[in-house]
Amino acid sequence: MQPGDRDDSDPFDDIFDEIERMMNGMMNGNVDIRTEGMGTDAHIDIQEDGELVRVIADMPGVAKDAIDLTCDGRHVTIDAASNRREFDERVSLPVRVDEQSANASYNNGVLEVVFERADTSADIDL
Known part of the structure; x- marks a missing residue:
């Protein structure tokens, strides 16, 4: 056919x-x-909640161990693959985040990564 x-x-x-x-x-x-x-782009939502920034991505059919996440404080990169799709997303964040504060979870095809906002200014000692 x-x-x-x-x-x-x-x-x-x-x-x-x-x-x-x-x-x-x-x-x-x-x-x-x-x-x-069905497309290769993940549906991604970014939410600001006080001092936290949440990145939520729908990625059905992807195994947890097939997800690779990186963050440089301004962008989150999501690389993942399943039998049917590949996800390669680079998302700009609305504010600078502390990438070391990242806390990620993946349940039922939904990835959620939570970051704390980075300090907007640094103290400079003289």
Whole structure:
């Protein structure tokens, strides 16, 4: 069977056809979700909560040990892979954070990394 061919035994064909129709209407293009896949970008949300900055990323299907996180205080880089997807995201943070304060958890496909804000100024002794 070639991409785009219908399999009358697949009960999801009608659902995929409707999703493609809606996506084509929104994107003014020729979208074929059967060949395009589900995308490689993680949905990422950044929240500021007082002295904390939270980075939350939806990465379903990724094993915890396949996630690599780095932070330079201004950006968080998330590298991960599963059988179906690769995630390679570099996210700018709204404020400078103390990368040494990072606390990460991964549950049910949701990665959450919490940082403390970095001090905005340094004391200089004379």
